[in-house]
Every structure is written in C-alpha cells, then in structure tokens.
Amino acid sequence: MNENIQKIREQFxxxxxxxxxxxxxxxxxxxxxxxxxxxxxxxxxxINANIHRGVHKWSILATEAYEAARKTVAQxxxxxxxxxxxxxxxxxxxxxxxxxCLFNTYFQSGDEIVLSIxxxxxxxxxxxxxxxxxxxxLKYATLNHLYQVDVNHLKSLVTExxxxxxxxxxxxxxxxxxxxxxxxxxxxxxxxxxxxxxxxSIAHLKTDVQQLNTDFxxxxxxxxxxxxxxxxxxxxxxxxxxLYPLSSGGGAIIDVDLHxxxxxxxxxxxxxxxxxxxxxxxxxxxxxxxxxxxxxxQFYLLEEHLKNYLYQRLFExxxxxxxxxxxxxxxxxxxxxxxxxxxxxxxxxxxxxxGIAVRTGHHCTQPLMKHLKIQGTxxxxxxxxxxxxxxDRFIQALHKTIKMLx
Amino acid sequence: MSQNKILKIEKELLDEFELFGDDWEAKYxxxxxxxxxxxxxxxxYKTDDYLIKGCQSRVWLKADKENNLLxxxxxxxALIPKGIIALLLKLVxxxxxxEILNYDFGIINKIGLQQHLSPTRAxxxxxxxxxxxxxxxxx
Numbered sequence: 001m002n003e004n005i006q007k008i009r010e011q012f013x014x015x016x017x018x019x020x021x022x023x024x025x026x027x028x029x030x031x032x033x034x035x036x037x038x039x040x041x042x043x044x045x046x047i048n049a050n051i052h053r054g055v056h057k058w059s060i061l062a063t064e065a066y067e068a069a070r071k072t073v074a075q076x077x078x079x080x081x082x083x084x085x086x087x088x089x090x091x092x093x094x095x096x097x098x099x100x101c102l103f104n105t106y107f108q109s110g111d112e113i114v115l116s117i118x119x120x121x122x123x124x125x126x127x128x129x130x131x132x133x134x135x136x137x138l139k140y141a142t143l144n145h146l147y148q149v150d151v152n153h154l155k156s157l158v159t160e161x162x163x164x165x166x167x168x169x170x171x172x173x174x175x176x177x178x179x180x181x182x183x184x185x186x187x188x189x190x191x192x193x194x195x196x197x198x199x200x201s202i203a204h205l206k207t208d209v210q211q212l213n214t215d216f217x218x219x220x221x222x223x224x225x226x227x228x229x230x231x232x233x234x235x236x237x238x239x240x241x242x243l244y245p246l247s248s249g250g251g252a253i254i255d256v257d258l259h260x261x262x263x264x265x266x267x268x269x270x271x272x273x274x275x276x277x278x279x280x281x282x283x284x285x286x287x288x289x290x291x292x293x294x295x296x297x298q299f300y301l302l303e304e305h306l307k308n309y310l311y312q313r314l315f316e317x318x319x320x321x322x323x324x325x326x327x328x329x330x331x332x333x334x335x336x337x338x339x340x341x342x343x344x345x346x347x348x349x350x351x352x353x354x355g356i357a358v359r360t361g362h363h364c365t366q367p368l369m370k371h372l373k374i375q376g377t378x379x380x381x382x383x384x385x386x387x388x389x390x391x392d393r394f395i396q397a398l399h400k401t402i403k404m405l406x
Numbered sequence: 407m408s409q410n411k412i413l414k415i416e417k418e419l420l421d422e423f424e425l426f427g428d429d430w431e432a433k434y435x436x437x438x439x440x441x442x443x444x445x446x447x448x449x450x451y452k453t454d455d456y457l458i459k460g461c462q463s464r465v466w467l468k469a470d471k472e473n474n475l476l477x478x479x480x481x482x483x484a485l486i487p488k489g490i491i492a493l494l495l496k497l498v499x500x501x502x503x504x505e506i507l508n509y510d511f512g513i514i515n516k517i518g519l520q521q522h523l524s525p526t527r528a529x530x531x532x533x534x535x536x537x538x539x540x541x542x543x544x545x
Contacts, residue, residue: 343484345463350486353430363463374460375483404435405485 001387005252005302008293009385013037024389025202027172027334029222031281032286036226039276039285040354043278050274062099066277069269069284076287077217078208086243087269087280090231091199092122094218095166097233097270098195099126102164109135111163114140116149116178117172117371121364123197127166137161143371146329149178155186165194169201172362173379174324175334177205184213193239199223203383204303204332206296209234221279224285230279233270240266247272295379302384303333309388310335313395320402324377336363336377339398342405344376350404351378354397412497412509416516419496423517433519437489444492445480458537461530463487469541474502476541490514491534498538503510511535 002010009015015023023031049058067082074082079140090093107113113127117140122124123147124138131138139162141154149167160166165187180196187194193215203224209217216239221230235243243266253273254309255262263269289317291297308403314337324336338345348360359379360371369376380394426432447466456466463484470477478499480489497513499507514531 343463345484346486350434353434375464400431404431404438 001389002302002305004298005384005387008299008302008385011035011289012385015385020355022386022394023203023359023392024382024386024390025067026203026383026386027175027223027361027379028359029228030203030225030383031385032227033289034224035289035292036282039282040227040278043281045139047107047281048278050331051277059319062277063343064286065281066275069280071227072284072287073232076207076290077232077234078210080210081237082372083240083267084209086233086235086236086270087275088218088231088233089229089276090220090222091120091197091218092126092231094231094233095123095195095197096126097238098216098218098235098243099130100241100247101138101270103130103134104246105242105244107134107136107163110161112137112139112159112161114139114141114154114157114162114167115164116154116167117367118143118149118174118176118365119166119168119200119367120172120197121366122199123166123168123195124367129228136163140367141167142164145172145326147176148329149183151179151182151186154183155338158187158190158192162190162192165192166197167194168199169198170198170204170255170332170334171365171368172200172334173336173368173377175200175331175336175381176325176328177201177332180214181212188213198295204300206298206300209236215239222284224286225289226283227276227279229276230283232283232381235266243270245270299384300332303382306382306384306386306388306391307331307333307335310382310391313345313391317395317398322374333382334379335381336379338377339402339405342402344378346405347378347398347401350401351394351397354393354400356394356397378396412505415497416513419493419513420516428518433517434486434489437493437519438485439489440492440496441482441487441489442483444480444488444495446478451479452481456476458530458533460533461487463530465491465530465534467491467534467537469538469542471503471541471544475500476503476506478538478541487530487534490531494534494538498542503542507539 011033012031013034047061049062051063070082070085073085079085088097127138139157141157142150144150167183170177184194195216196214198217198219202219207266219232219236222228252264252269253261254264320340322338322340337342344360348358350359361376363379450464451468456468458465458467463482465482466489469479478495480491
C-alpha cells in the first residue's frame with residue numbers, strides 16, 4: 001500500500017475498525033479523523049457553554065474557540081476577512097440563507113438566474129421555490145461533450161436581466177470539474193455576481209476565493225472530514241448590505257423593540273439561534289488535520305492516482321458499462337456508471353453484499369438524470385484513505401455482480 | 407384454519423431457503439430467478455396509480471378481488487425488487503383478504519435476508535407489504 005495513504009488511513013478509526021468494508025461513498029460524506037472525534041469530546045468535556053452572550057469563563061472559552069474556527073476557515077479558503085465566513089448547518093442551509101436574503105433585498109420581478117442542469121437539488125430548489133413567487137426566471141446551461149457545464153451555452157443565456165449565476169464547481173454525480181473561473185470572469189464583465197457551490201470540490205481542490213474572485217461560495221463540513229451539521233456561506237464583504245434574511249432570531253440583533261429591531265452585522269445577524277458549536281470547532285480541527293497532512297493539494301494528488309486507476313479499470317469494462325464521463329474530462333475522484341440494461345439499485349445492493357459501499361440513485365440531481373435519460377447511476381467516490389487494493393476488490397465484486405444479474 | 411394456507415407456503419419457502427445456509431449469493435440468485443417467473447404485467451397498468459412509493463426502483467402492484475380472493479399482478483424495473491415482490495405474491499396471491507391481513511409477513515426476517523437488504527430496500531419492502539395490506543383492506 002502507498003505509504004502516504006497508509007499514514008492517512010491510520011488516522012481514521014472507522015476505516016481501521018472495518019478493514020473488510022470498503023467505503024466508496026465519500027461524496028455523500030467522508031469518515032472522520034481521530035483529531036475531529038477528539039475535538040468533539042474535548043469540547044463537551046472542557047468547554048461546553050453557549051457562545052457570544054455569557055460573561056462567565058466557559059462562555060468566553062467557547063466563544064473564543066468558535067471565533068477562532070471562523071478565522072481558520074477564512075484562512076483555509078483565503079477569504080479577506082473572517083466576517084465573510086457565515087456558519088450554517090450545511091450547504092443546503094447556506095444556499096437557502098443566501099436565497100432568503102437576496103429575494104428579500106436584491107431580486108426584482110423579471111430578473112433571471114442562470115444555473116446548470118447538473119446542479120444538486122440544493123442549488124435548484126432554494127431558487128426555484130422563491131423565484132416562482134417573486135416572478136424571477138431560472139435558466140439552465142447544458143453540458144458539453146466532456147460532461148462539464150457548457151460555458152458557451154451558459155454565456156448565451158446571460159441577458160441584461162441576469163442578476164445571479166449559481167453554479168457547482170464539481171458535479172456531485174459525475175465528478176466533473178466546471179470552468180468556474182472562466183464563468184466568474186465572464187459574469188463580472190456583465191456585473192453579475194456568482195455563487196459557487198463548492199460542496200463537492202472543497203475536499204479535493206484547493207479553494208482560494210480571492211483567486212477565483214467568486215462573490216459567494218458554499219460548502220459543508222461533513223464532506224471534508226468535519227462533523228455533520230456545519231456548513232459555510234462565504235459572502236464577499238461588498239454584498240453584506242444585501243444580507244438581511246427574512247428568518248431571524250436570537251443572537252442576530254443589537255436592539256429589539258416590539259415592532260422594530262436593530263440587527264447585528266454580518267456574520268452574526270445570519271447566525272440566529274444557538275449554532276452547532278462543537279461542529280464548528282470540529283470543522284477547524286478537520287482543517288488542522290488537512291493542513292497537517294500536507295494540505296488539500298496533497299489529498300488531491302493521492303486521490304488523482306486512485307482515480308486514474310479506477311477510471312482505467314472501469315473503462316476496460318466499457319462494453320458492459322455505460323460510463324457518464326470521459327477519460328479526457330477534468331474531474332475529481334468520483335465516477336458514475338451503470339451496468340448496461342441493469343438497474344443501479346440491483347448493482348448497489350449486490351455490491352453492498354460484497355462489502356462495498358457505493359451510492360445508487362439520482363443523487364439529488366434529477367434534472368441531470370432526465371438529461372441523460374436514465375433513472376439513476378451507481379456512483380463511486382474515493383477519498384485519500386482508499387487504496388488501489390480496494391479498487392481491485394471492487395472491480396472483482398463488480399464482475400461477480402454483473403454475472404449474477406445476467 | 408385458512409391462515410394455515412399462507413403459513414404452509416411460507417414453510418415450503420423456508421425449507422428451500424434452508425438449503426442455501428449462509429450463502430447470500432445463492433439466496434439472491436433464487437430471488438432474482440423467482441422474479442423472472444412473475445407473469446408479465448400489461449404496460450397499461452404500469453402507471454403512477456399502481457406505483458408503490460418508497461422504493462428506489464419502480465415497483466407496480468395491482469390487485470383484483472373476486473369471490474373474496476385477491477388476485478395480484480406486479481412488476482419492477484429492477485431485478486431484486488421484482489424477486490422480492492414475486493416472493494411476497496407466492497404467499498398472498500389468490501388468498502382471501504382475511505388471510506392476508508392475519509399474516510405477519512415475517513418471511514424476509516426468517517429467510518435471513520433482512521440483514522442484506524439496504525435501508526432504502528427495507529423501506530421499499532415495508533411499502534410493498536403496506537400496499538398488499540391496503541388492497542386486502544379495500545372494499
């Protein structure tokens with residue numbers, strides 16, 4: 001086994017404790033390193049108190065750890081200022097929160113939002129639900145021959161009425177990397193802000209919001225080795241005056257009268273209610289874990305090696321498989337396929353019996369499934385703790401599975 | 407007394423599964439083959455009206471009541487769910503509503519397949535059983 005992978009593998013108790021199981025569902029959620037597990041326990045043993053309001057030492061400790069986490073996340077994505085980091089419960093919440101604000105302060109009837117057909121439902125429904133009420137129109141860019149968002153088609157959809165482009169960095173179903181930088185440059189030439197859905201890129205591609213020059217970016221902690229229940233909405237400072245949500249509550253205010261409220265600044269006015277404090281701190285410790293092991297690019301390199309091998313092995317079977325990417329497509333360590341004429345559910349069920357966890361179904365991308373004219377796919381998604389040996393075992397199991405279904 | 411009819415079929419099925427022991431591949435092969443024996447369901451019935459909600463694959467189930475007996479037809483676009491519904495129909499097809507409603511559908515646990523059915527599948531199974539019971543309760 002690759003030494004570097006072995007070193008990472010050892011840090012994941014779940015992986016160590018289940019050597020016979022193969023976990024290939026990392027795009028859904030990653031396993032957690034010991035550092036993050038200890039962080040959660042340490043928080044409840046030594047810190048636990050509510051943040052931002054107490055004068056006692058525990059509340060101060062908890063607040064310090066929570067705000068330190070904000071700085072750690074800001075550094076991780078190279079935000080200019082920690083106030084640009086808004087903690088949420090996850091990507092879905094982040095998009096909804098942003099949509100809630102922008103429909104409150106920014107969009108007008110007749111405006112248009114440009115998305116792609118490959119978006120996760122979490123980057124469609126928050127816009128669709130509100131757009132229908134507010135008279136805002138959604139437009140969808142299609143895919144090119146590499147299964148990426150077709151940038152030329154996207155550009156052709158933009159008009160004077162376009163007020164936002166919301167696009168995924170990496171397709172959660174296909175694993176393909178989209179040309180977000182080019183899209184952002186084009187959008188800014190037309191004074192259109194861009195939201196990048198980084199849920200599937202955050203654990204694989206180094207994220208630098210200043211270099212990308214994105215206006216908004218969202219991701220979840222649990223897909224990058226952190227606990228579930230924490231996510232981030234990054235919002236460039238120049239947009240903070242638009243960030244007034246319709247839903248609000250405790251912690252978000254400076255002064256409340258019975259009929260009027262003076263709100264706090266961003267990020268606090270967007271973090272109403274008691275947040276998931278231990279998950280926020282756990283996210284910072286997941287970032288420490290990533291940095292300690294060489295940074296995201298080191299994870300990318302390990303995964304790239306695994307991905308190339310996985311792609312090669314699957315493309316060897318292309319007579320028996322429908323594969324929804326190409327060897328030329330820029331991608332992360334995710335791939336979707338079907339066994340020809342077989343339902344992904346059957347394939348996933350049998351693979352599960354061989355001890356291999358893969359995802360089957362529409363992956364919350366039904367518009368993409370309709371575009372591809374399929375019910376669903378089998379999705380394999382790797383992390384840096386997976387191995388070449390596991391891929392070999394998976395291919396063996398896939399052979400047996402195909403045989404059983406024929 | 408009439409309850410014995412379903413239990414008798416269950417006993418026969420359990421005897422067959424006993425031969426497979428812990429060999430899950432053999433069990434699944436049996437299930438898949440069983441699905442292939444299901445009489446064809448006319449396409450006109452493969453509509454949302456007969457679709458069972460809660461399965462990752464599509465499963466259609468239709469029943470007609472005649473002389474207080476329930477006659478089922480079913481299909482699925484996936485092989486394993488089709489085999490599972492075929493297994494259930496072996497027990498309940500052409501039985502009376504009372505017999506069906508008195509049966510506990512314990513067979514999946516008893517053949518030791520429950521542990522091999524993923525949660526979504528298990529939910530699909532519950533939906534299939536509920537759908538059979540609803541047909542039995544209707545009218």
